[in-house]
Amino acid sequence: MSALDVLLRSARRAQGVLSRASSPQRALCLEVLGARLAAARRAILEANREDLDAATELSPALRDRLTLTPLRLDGVLKALGEVLALEDPLGEERPLPGGSPRPNGLRVYRRRIPLGVLAVIYEARPNVTVEASALCLKSGNAVVLRGGREAARTNLALAREVRGALGDAGLDPDAVTLLEDPSRDAVRALLGAVGKVDLVVPRGGPGLMAFVDEHARVPVIRHGQGICHLYVHADADHAMARALVVNSKVQRPGVCNALETLLVHREAAPQLLPSLGAALREEGVELRACARSAELLRASGVPAVDAHPEDWDTEFLALILAVRCVDSLDDALAHIARHGTGHTASVCTRDPSVGERFLREVDASCVLWNASTRFNDGGELGLGAELGISTSRMHAFGPMGLRELTAEKFVVRGEGQVRS
Amino acid sequence: MSALDVLLRSARRAQGVLSRASSPQRALCLEVLGARLAAARRAILEANREDLDAATELSPALRDRLTLTPLRLDGVLKALGEVLALEDPLGEERPLPGGSPRPNGLRVYRRRIPLGVLAVIYEARPNVTVEASALCLKSGNAVVLRGGREAARTNLALAREVRGALGDAGLDPDAVTLLEDPSRDAVRALLGAVGKVDLVVPRGGPGLMAFVDEHARVPVIRHGQGICHLYVHADADHAMARALVVNSKVQRPGVCNALETLLVHREAAPQLLPSLGAALREEGVELRACARSAELLRASGVPAVDAHPEDWDTEFLALILAVRCVDSLDDALAHIARHGTGHTASVCTRDPSVGERFLREVDASCVLWNASTRFNDGGELGLGAELGISTSRMHAFGPMGLRELTAEKFVVRGEGQVRS
Numbered sequence: 001m002s003a004l005d006v007l008l009r010s011a012r013r014a015q016g017v018l019s020r021a022s023s024p025q026r027a028l029c030l031e032v033l034g035a036r037l038a039a040a041r042r043a044i045l046e047a048n049r050e051d052l053d054a055a056t057e058l059s060p061a062l063r064d065r066l067t068l069t070p071l072r073l074d075g076v077l078k079a080l081g082e083v084l085a086l087e088d089p090l091g092e093e094r095p096l097p098g099g100s101p102r103p104n105g106l107r108v109y110r111r112r113i114p115l116g117v118l119a120v121i122y123e124a125r126p127n128v129t130v131e132a133s134a135l136c137l138k139s140g141n142a143v144v145l146r147g148g149r150e151a152a153r154t155n156l157a158l159a160r161e162v163r164g165a166l167g168d169a170g171l172d173p174d175a176v177t178l179l180e181d182p183s184r185d186a187v188r189a190l191l192g193a194v195g196k197v198d199l200v201v202p203r204g205g206p207g208l209m210a211f212v213d214e215h216a217r218v219p220v221i222r223h224g225q226g227i228c229h230l231y232v233h234a235d236a237d238h239a240m241a242r243a244l245v246v247n248s249k250v251q252r253p254g255v256c257n258a259l260e261t262l263l264v265h266r267e268a269a270p271q272l273l274p275s276l277g278a279a280l281r282e283e284g285v286e287l288r289a290c291a292r293s294a295e296l297l298r299a300s301g302v303p304a305v306d307a308h309p310e311d312w313d314t315e316f317l318a319l320i321l322a323v324r325c326v327d328s329l330d331d332a333l334a335h336i337a338r339h340g341t342g343h344t345a346s347v348c349t350r351d352p353s354v355g356e357r358f359l360r361e362v363d364a365s366c367v368l369w370n371a372s373t374r375f376n377d378g379g380e381l382g383l384g385a386e387l388g389i390s391t392s393r394m395h396a397f398g399p400m401g402l403r404e405l406t407a408e409k410f411v412v413r414g415e416g417q418v419r420s
Numbered sequence: 421m422s423a424l425d426v427l428l429r430s431a432r433r434a435q436g437v438l439s440r441a442s443s444p445q446r447a448l449c450l451e452v453l454g455a456r457l458a459a460a461r462r463a464i465l466e467a468n469r470e471d472l473d474a475a476t477e478l479s480p481a482l483r484d485r486l487t488l489t490p491l492r493l494d495g496v497l498k499a500l501g502e503v504l505a506l507e508d509p510l511g512e513e514r515p516l517p518g519g520s521p522r523p524n525g526l527r528v529y530r531r532r533i534p535l536g537v538l539a540v541i542y543e544a545r546p547n548v549t550v551e552a553s554a555l556c557l558k559s560g561n562a563v564v565l566r567g568g569r570e571a572a573r574t575n576l577a578l579a580r581e582v583r584g585a586l587g588d589a590g591l592d593p594d595a596v597t598l599l600e601d602p603s604r605d606a607v608r609a610l611l612g613a614v615g616k617v618d619l620v621v622p623r624g625g626p627g628l629m630a631f632v633d634e635h636a637r638v639p640v641i642r643h644g645q646g647i648c649h650l651y652v653h654a655d656a657d658h659a660m661a662r663a664l665v666v667n668s669k670v671q672r673p674g675v676c677n678a679l680e681t682l683l684v685h686r687e688a689a690p691q692l693l694p695s696l697g698a699a700l701r702e703e704g705v706e707l708r709a710c711a712r713s714a715e716l717l718r719a720s721g722v723p724a725v726d727a728h729p730e731d732w733d734t735e736f737l738a739l740i741l742a743v744r745c746v747d748s749l750d751d752a753l754a755h756i757a758r759h760g761t762g763h764t765a766s767v768c769t770r771d772p773s774v775g776e777r778f779l780r781e782v783d784a785s786c787v788l789w790n791a792s793t794r795f796n797d798g799g800e801l802g803l804g805a806e807l808g809i810s811t812s813r814m815h816a817f818g819p820m821g822l823r824e825l826t827a828e829k830f831v832v833r834g835e836g837q838v839r840s
Contacts, residue, residue, distance in 0.1 A: 102801075237836070368832040381830055410786040414790045417790075419792050
C-alpha cells in the first residue's frame with residue numbers, strides 16, 4: 001500500500017468520525033481553531049516570511065498571493081468566524097418542493113450529507129489552507145490539502161493548528177492532511193484515486209487544468225481561470241464607471257476575479273476613456289487598446305499599446321487591462337460569450353432593461369450590475385469562505401461554500417406502502 | 421466536421437433558442453407533445469411490436485424493459501402531465517440563505533440556468549425517450565438521445581413526435597436528437613466531446629460503466645447498478661415485512677430499484693422466513709440463502725439454494741433473491757456499507773430509533789423506512805419523471821428531476837459598490 005493510500009484510508013476513517021460528530025462538536029473544533037491561530041500568529045507570520053525569503057523567482061502576482069500580512073491573517077480569522085456562524089448544513093431535512101406527503105401517504109424528504117474525502121490542489125495562497133479546512137470540517141468532509149511548494153512552511157504552520165484543533169475537539173486529526181509531496185506525481189495519484197477520493201478541486205492556471213483534464217478519473221470541479229469582463233453602457237454614470245473599473249482592476253490584480261477586459265459603448269467612450277485612462281495610468285496599469293479606444297486614449301495624452309488578438313483571451317493577473325470599444329450591448333454580449341471563461345462579468349448602466357438583460361444572458365458564475373468584479377468571492381457573497389470558484393456548471397457554479405460541499409439523499413418514511 | 425459535430429452544433433443552437441423561450445412556450449411544447457403521442461399511439465405500439473419481434477435474443481429483464489403496453493404508454497403520458505404541472509425551474513431567483521442584502525448593500529441572488537447540451541445513453545426502455553425529452557425541454561436543455569439498438573423503431577416513432585412538438589411550438593426541433601448510430605464509437609465520441617456536450621448521463625450495466633470510466637472526458641453522472649437492500653428488524657410487523665419484500669422483489673424485477681438482498685434479524689427469522697419464503701416461491705422467486713436462513717427455509721419445506729459470496733454483490737435483475745440472517749442492526753448496516761451500490765435501502769421496523777438510525781447512517785441515494793424499494797423513482801418521489809438515478813453524490817444523488825438539470829449562477833445588483 002502506498003503512502004498516499006495509507007493517508008487516504010486514514011482520511012476516510014476520520015471522515016466517518018466527523019460525519020457522526022454532533023453539530024456542537026464540529027463548531028467547537030472551529031472555535032478552538034480560531035483561538036489556536038490567534039495564539040500561533042507570530043510563528044505563522046514567521047513561517048510565511050521564510051517562504052517569501054526562499055521564493056526568489058516568483059512573479060509579482062504569485063508573491064502577492066503567497067504573502068500573509070497581519071491584516072490578511074485577520075481576514076482569515078474573520079472568515080473562520082463567518083463559517084462558524086453559518087447554519088450547519090448537515091442533517092437539514094426539507095420536504096420535496098412537490099409537497100410531502102405523496103398521495104399514497106409516503107413522506108418524502110431530502111437530507112444533506114457530506115461528500116466524503118475531498119482533495120484541494122492550490123498554489124501559493126495560504127489562506128486557502130485554513131478556509132478549506134474550516135468549510136470541510138463544518139460540512140463533515142475530510143480534506144487532503146496539496147498547496148504549492150512555495151508556501152510549504154506557512155501551510156505546515158497552519159495545518160498544525162487545524163489538526164491540533166481537531167484533536168482538542170475530540171475528533172480525528174486525520175480529517176485534514178497536508179500532502180507534503182510537491183511532485184506532479186502526487187497530484188496524478190490523487191486524480192486517479194477512484195473510490196478513495198470523492199472530489200478533487202484544482203485551483204490554478206491552464207497548465208494545471210490541462211494536467212487535470214488528462215489524468216482525472218475521480219470527479220473534479222475546476223476552479224479555472226477568470227477572464228473577467230466589465231461593460232460600460234452608453235448611459236453609465238461616469239464617476240461610477242471609473243470607480244468600478246479601477247477597483248476591479250487594481251484592488252488585487254493577481255487574483256481570479258480581477259478585471260482583465262473592459263468593454264466601453266462607443267457613445268460613452270469619447271468622454272469616459274480619457275479620464276478613466278488617466279486614472280488607470282496613475283495606478284500603473286498598462287492599457288492594451290483596440291484601434292478606436294487607442295485613438296481616443298492617445299488623443300487625450302494617455303499612452304496605450306495596440307491590443308493583439310490574444311489579449312482578449314489572456315488572464316493577465318497583473319496591472320494590464322485590455323480595452324475595447326463596442327457598438328452596442330449586443331456586441332458586448334457577443335464578445336463576452338466568445339472570450340469569457342464563465343467566471344465573472346459586470347455591467348455598468350442606469351437602464352434596468354440593459355442591466356437585467358446582461359444579468360440574464362451572460363453565461364458566467366457571477367454576473368453583477370453596478371458592482372466591482374472583485375465581489376465574486378465566497379466571503380463577499382455571504383458564504384463565509386470558499387473552497388474555490390467553480391467555472392463549470394456541474395454541482396457548483398461560482399464560489400463553493402458549505403452547501404456545495406454536501407449532497408442530498410432522499411429520505412422516505414412510510415407505513416408499509418408498496419407499489420402497484 | 422464529423423456528422424456528430426454537425427449534430428452537436430445544431431443542438432447547441434437549438435438550446436440557445438430554448439433557453440430564451442418563455443415559460444408558456446416551453447409548456448406549450450409539452451402540451452402539444454402529449455396530444456401528438458396520444459394521436460400516434462397506434463403507430464408507436466406497432467413500432468414497439470416490430471422491435472420486440474426483431475429482438476429474439478433478449479434476456480427476460482431486457483425484453484420487459486423494452487415492452488411498451490397501452491398501460492405503460494398511459495404511464496408515459498401521465499409522467500408528461502406531471503412534468504408539465506411542475507413549477508418552471510428556470511429564472512427562479514432566490515436570495516442567499518445568509519440573507520440579502522449584504523452589509524454593503526449588494527443584493528445577492530442565485531438564479532437557475534440550464535446545463536446546456538446533455539446526452540443520455542440508455543438501453544431498451546423507450547419511456548426514457550419521452551421522459552428525458554420532457555425534462556430537458558422544460559429545463560431549457562438540449563438533449564442527444566442514444567437509446568439501445570433493440571428499441572430503435574420505438575425510439576424513432578417517439579422522437580418523431582418530440583421533434584414535431586418542438587416545431588409546432590415554434591422552437592427548434594434540433595433541441596432533441598436521436599443518435600441513430602448504434603456503435604460504441606458513437607458513445608466514445610459523445611464522451612469525448614469536450615465543450616460540445618456539457619453532461620453525459622449513462623444508464624446501464626457494469627460494461628457500459630467501465631467503458632464510460634475509460635473514455636469520459638466530459639462531465640458524467642453515472643446511473644449505476646442498484647444492489648438494493650431491505651432489512652427486517654427484530655420487531656417488524658411480519659405482514660408488513662412480507663408485503664414489502666414481495667413487492668420490492670417481484671413487482672418489476674428487471675429494473676434498478678428492485679430488491680436484490682434481504683437481510684433478516686435473527687430474532688425475526690424463525691417466524692418470518694417460512695411464510696415469506698413460501699410467498700416468494702409462489703411468485704417464482706429463487707432464494708439464495710446464507711447457512712442460517714437456508715436451514716430455516718428448508719426446515720419449513722421452502723427450497724433454497726446456498727448463497728455464494730458473489731451473490732451479495734450481484735444485481736440479479738431477475739426473480740432471484742439473496743437472503744441473509746444478521747445478528748443486529750449493526751450487522752445489517754455493515755453488510756449494506758460493504759455490498760450496497762449507493763442506490764436504495766429500506767428498513768422494516770416499528771422502532772423509531774432503529775428506523776431513524778437506518779435513514780441516517782445508510783449511504784444510499786434513497787433510504788426508506790417501512791416502504792418498498794420500488795419507490796426510488798422520480799415519478800413516485802414527486803419529481804414527475806427522471807433522467808436517471810444518480811449513484812454518485814456529485815451534482816445529483818438519486819432520481820434526477822428538473823432541478824438536477826439546472827445549475828445556479830450568482831446574480832448581484834449594486835449601486836456602484838467597490839471592494840476595499
